Amino acid sequence: MGSIRVWGRGRGRRAAPYASLAGWNELPGRVRRQHAAPQRRSRPEGNEPAHERPRRTRGQRIRRLLLALFVIFFVIPVLLLGLAYWSAQVPAPDAVQSNQIATITADDGNTVLARIVPPEGNRTPVPLAQVPVAVRDAVLSAEDRNFYTNPGYSTSAFVRAARDNLLGRDDAGGGSTITQQYVKNAFLSSERTLTRKVRELIISAKMARQWSKDDILAAYLNTIYYGRGAYGIAAAARAYFNEPVPELTVAQGAVLASVIRTPALLDPETHLPQLTERWNYVLDGMVGMGKLSAKDRAATQFPQIAPISAFTDEAAHNANGLIRTQVLAELRNAGISQQEIDTGALRITTTIDPRAQQAALRAVHDTLATQPDQLRSAVVSVDPRSGAVRAYYGGDDGVGFDFAQAPLQTGSSFKTFAVLAALQQGITLSYPINSAPVTVNGVAVTNVEGESCGTCSLAEAFKRSLNTSFYRLAETIGPQAIADAAHQAGIPEQIPGIAGRTLSENGGPPALAIVLGAYSVRPLDMAVAYATVADSGMYHTPFIVQRVVRGDGQVLLDRGVPGKDQLPAQQRFSAQVTNTTISAMLPIAAYSNGHALSGRPAAAKTGTTQLGDTGANKDAWMVGFTPSLSTAVWVGTARPQAIRTSGGAPIYGAGLPSDIWKRTMDGALSGTPAERFPTTAPSETEGPFIATPPSTQQSHGPFDILAPPTTTAPRRRTPVPAPAPAPVPAPPAPPRQVEIFPGLSVPVPR
Structure with a gap:
C-alpha cells in the first residue's frame, strides 16, 4: 500500500495515500495537491533516484555556441587559408610583364589616334647594391620600419593605421608592409575587397619565406609608382632630379620615399608644403631607426626639384595629342586612376569619327x-x-x-x-x-x-x-x-x-x-x-570616350550600357x-x-x-x-x-x-x-515683317559683320574626301599566363 507521509513544517497536516503510475508508492518530490490550500513543492530527497532528464544550464549552452563559432570562424578559415597558402605560387620579379601600353582608337576601334607609353614601359631595373643605403633607409622609414623583421605582413601596422585614421593623423605610415605593397602592385588590382586582401596576405607571407628581404626590397624599388609617370626608382630619379640612382643624396632619397604614399597629392609643383611635411617625417623616422644622426638630420636641406618634363609620345606632337589630353581627363573624371591607365594595357575607344576628323x-x-x-x-x-x-x-x-x-x-x-x-x-x-x-x-x-x-x-x-x-x-x-x-x-x-x-x-x-x-x-x-x-x-553631356577595356578583358567603362556609364539626356x-x-x-x-x-x-x-x-x-x-x-x-x-x-x-x-x-x-x-x-x-x-527684303548694303560694325564687303563671287568649296584609315599593325603575341594563386594569373613574356 502507499505510505502516508508528513507534509509541511509544523503543520501536522497529513496527505491521503494514492496510487501512482509506478505503483502505489509516491514518486519522490511529488504530492497530491489539496483543494483546501495551495501547497509548496518539496525538495527531492537525496537518496531517491531522479527520473527526469536534466536540462542544460545557461553556461552549457554558451559553451556549445562558442565552440560552434570557433569552428566556423576560426578552424574552417584556418584550414582554407592553409590550403590556399599551400597552393599559391610566387614567380620571380623579373617574370612579371611590365610593359603596359594603352592604345587610343577612333570609334571604329581600328584607327589608332595615339598611344600612351608609360615610363615603366622603358623601365631600367637597378640592382639593390647600386641604391645608396641612405635611400633604402628612407624608404623603410616612410613605408615599413620593421621590414627586415616582419613576416611579410604586420598586424600591428593595421592596428596603428586604424588608430591614426581615427585620430586624424596625416603623417603616419600605412597599414601595408613593403612586401604587401609589392604584391598588390605586381600581381593584384587596387580594388578594396576582402578577397583581394586575403590574397595579398597569403602571397606576401609565402613570398617572405621564399625570397630574401633584399630581393623583395629590390623588386619593390624597381616597380613602385613614384608619381610624374615614373615607375621604378631609376625613372623616379630622372623625373625628380635628373640624376642616376647611385648619386642620390639622403635628402633626395627622402623625397622619393615621401611621394610613394600618395604621388598625386605630394607632387612638389602643386603640393610642396604637404611634401615638405612628409619629408620631415621620413627624416625624423630615420633618426629614430638609428640610420641618421641628429647632427646630419639638422644639416639636411630640402633638395632642388627638376621641372616636369614634356610627354614623349609622338602623337603628342600633332593634333591627336590634344585628343589624348581630353581622353585622359575624361578617364580620370570617370574614376579610372592614373595607375590603371599606365599599367592596365587599356584599349580606349573614342567617339572620334575618322572621316569627320580627317575632314x-x-x-x-x-x-x-x-x-x-x-x-x-x-x-x-x-x-x-x-x-x-x-x-x-x-x-x-x-x-x-x-x-x-x-x-x-x-x-x-x-x-x-x-x-x-x-x-x-x-x-x-x-x-x-x-x-x-x-x-x-x-x-x-x-x-x-x-x-x-x-x-x-x-x-x-x-x-x-x-x-x-x-x-x-x-x-x-x-x-x-x-x-x-x-x-x-x-x-x-x-x-x-x-x-x-x-x-x-x-x-x-x-x-x-x-x-x-x-x-x-x-x-x-x-x-x-x-x-x-x-x-x-534635348541636351546631351559631351563625351569623347566610348569604351575602355583592360588588357585582360575587363571592361572599365562602356557608354553604351544604359543606366551604368551612359550619360543621361535632358529636355x-x-x-x-x-x-x-x-x-x-x-x-x-x-x-x-x-x-x-x-x-x-x-x-x-x-x-x-x-x-x-x-x-x-x-x-x-x-x-x-x-x-x-x-x-x-x-x-x-x-x-x-x-x-x-x-x-x-x-x-x-x-x-x-x-x-x-x-x-x-x-x-x-x-x-x-x-x-x-x-x-x-x-x-x-510667318508674320507681317517676315518677308522684308534683305538689304544690299555692306559695312563694318563694331561686333559682327555677317556679310563682309566683297567684290568677288561667293566661294564654293569642293568637299575633300577623307583618306582611308591607316592599317593597324598586328598585335603582339599574348604573354604566357602563370597562375600564382587559385584563379589569379600573371603574364610572363614568352
Whole structure:
C-alpha cells in the first residue's frame, strides 16, 4: 500500500495515500495537491533516484555556441587559408610583364589616334647594391620600419593605421608592409575587397619565406609608382632630379620615399608644403631607426626639384595629342586612376569619327595654308543625338595650347541664344524690331555701314545680324534671360581654370552686351549648345570616350550600357522653341557668302568680334548644324591682334571660318543621307515683317559683320574626301599566363 507521509513544517497536516503510475508508492518530490490550500513543492530527497532528464544550464549552452563559432570562424578559415597558402605560387620579379601600353582608337576601334607609353614601359631595373643605403633607409622609414623583421605582413601596422585614421593623423605610415605593397602592385588590382586582401596576405607571407628581404626590397624599388609617370626608382630619379640612382643624396632619397604614399597629392609643383611635411617625417623616422644622426638630420636641406618634363609620345606632337589630353581627363573624371591607365594595357575607344576628323584637319590646313602664319583655328564637331564628340581640333601642337578649350568672345553667333530666350517669353519670329542706331553711355551701337531695315521682323534681323535690333531685343527680354538660355543650351556656368561664373559681370547679372557676344565661351561649348538646338531642345553631356577595356578583358567603362556609364539626356527647351529657331537659321549659311552645304539643309550663324576700338577684328566664328552633326569653327590668333587674310583684308565669320565649316561638314557627311529638320507651326515663322527684303548694303560694325564687303563671287568649296584609315599593325603575341594563386594569373613574356 502507499505510505502516508508528513507534509509541511509544523503543520501536522497529513496527505491521503494514492496510487501512482509506478505503483502505489509516491514518486519522490511529488504530492497530491489539496483543494483546501495551495501547497509548496518539496525538495527531492537525496537518496531517491531522479527520473527526469536534466536540462542544460545557461553556461552549457554558451559553451556549445562558442565552440560552434570557433569552428566556423576560426578552424574552417584556418584550414582554407592553409590550403590556399599551400597552393599559391610566387614567380620571380623579373617574370612579371611590365610593359603596359594603352592604345587610343577612333570609334571604329581600328584607327589608332595615339598611344600612351608609360615610363615603366622603358623601365631600367637597378640592382639593390647600386641604391645608396641612405635611400633604402628612407624608404623603410616612410613605408615599413620593421621590414627586415616582419613576416611579410604586420598586424600591428593595421592596428596603428586604424588608430591614426581615427585620430586624424596625416603623417603616419600605412597599414601595408613593403612586401604587401609589392604584391598588390605586381600581381593584384587596387580594388578594396576582402578577397583581394586575403590574397595579398597569403602571397606576401609565402613570398617572405621564399625570397630574401633584399630581393623583395629590390623588386619593390624597381616597380613602385613614384608619381610624374615614373615607375621604378631609376625613372623616379630622372623625373625628380635628373640624376642616376647611385648619386642620390639622403635628402633626395627622402623625397622619393615621401611621394610613394600618395604621388598625386605630394607632387612638389602643386603640393610642396604637404611634401615638405612628409619629408620631415621620413627624416625624423630615420633618426629614430638609428640610420641618421641628429647632427646630419639638422644639416639636411630640402633638395632642388627638376621641372616636369614634356610627354614623349609622338602623337603628342600633332593634333591627336590634344585628343589624348581630353581622353585622359575624361578617364580620370570617370574614376579610372592614373595607375590603371599606365599599367592596365587599356584599349580606349573614342567617339572620334575618322572621316569627320580627317575632314576637319584638311579643312583647316587647306584653308589656312596660304594665309598668315599667326592665324590659328579650332574645330569641334558633336553628334546632337548623343553628345559624342566626332571631330576635335585645337591646334597642331599636341602639347601646346588647346584652342578648342580657349574662352573666346563669340560675337553674333551668341544671338542664337537671344532668339531662344525671346521665343521662351512668347515673342515670335514676326516680332517687329527697330534697327535704328542705339547710343549706350555715349557709345554708338551700329550695324554694318549704317545698314538698317527700318522696322523688320526678328527673323530678318537675325539673318542680317543687325546689332541694333538685337540690342533692343536684349532690353526687352533682359540680358539674364539670354544668359539663362545659353546655360540651358549647354554653355557651362564654370569653365575649368577660369575664375568666376560665365556670362556674368563680375559674378553679377550680365550686361546688355551679352547679346553681341561680349562674354567668353569655348568652341567646344558652342558646338554642344548648338547641338541642343539641333536635337529639338534635348541636351546631351559631351563625351569623347566610348569604351575602355583592360588588357585582360575587363571592361572599365562602356557608354553604351544604359543606366551604368551612359550619360543621361535632358529636355532643356521645348521642341517648338528650338524648331522655330532652326527655321530662322536655315537661310544664314547661304546668305553668308554662299556657304550652304552640298545637297542638305543646315542651320548656322556667324560671329565676329572687334579688337577693342581699333576697328579691326580679332575673332571670327561659324557655328552650324544638321540633324546629325553640330560643328563650331573659330579663327583667330594666339594673342589678341588684328586678323587679316594674306591679301590684307579683315577676316569675318562669313569668310575663312565659314570656308572651314563648309569643308568640314561636307567631308564628314559625304555619303550619308540628307536629313531634314522638323517642321514648325506657321504662326511662329510667318508674320507681317517676315518677308522684308534683305538689304544690299555692306559695312563694318563694331561686333559682327555677317556679310563682309566683297567684290568677288561667293566661294564654293569642293568637299575633300577623307583618306582611308591607316592599317593597324598586328598585335603582339599574348604573354604566357602563370597562375600564382587559385584563379589569379600573371603574364610572363614568352
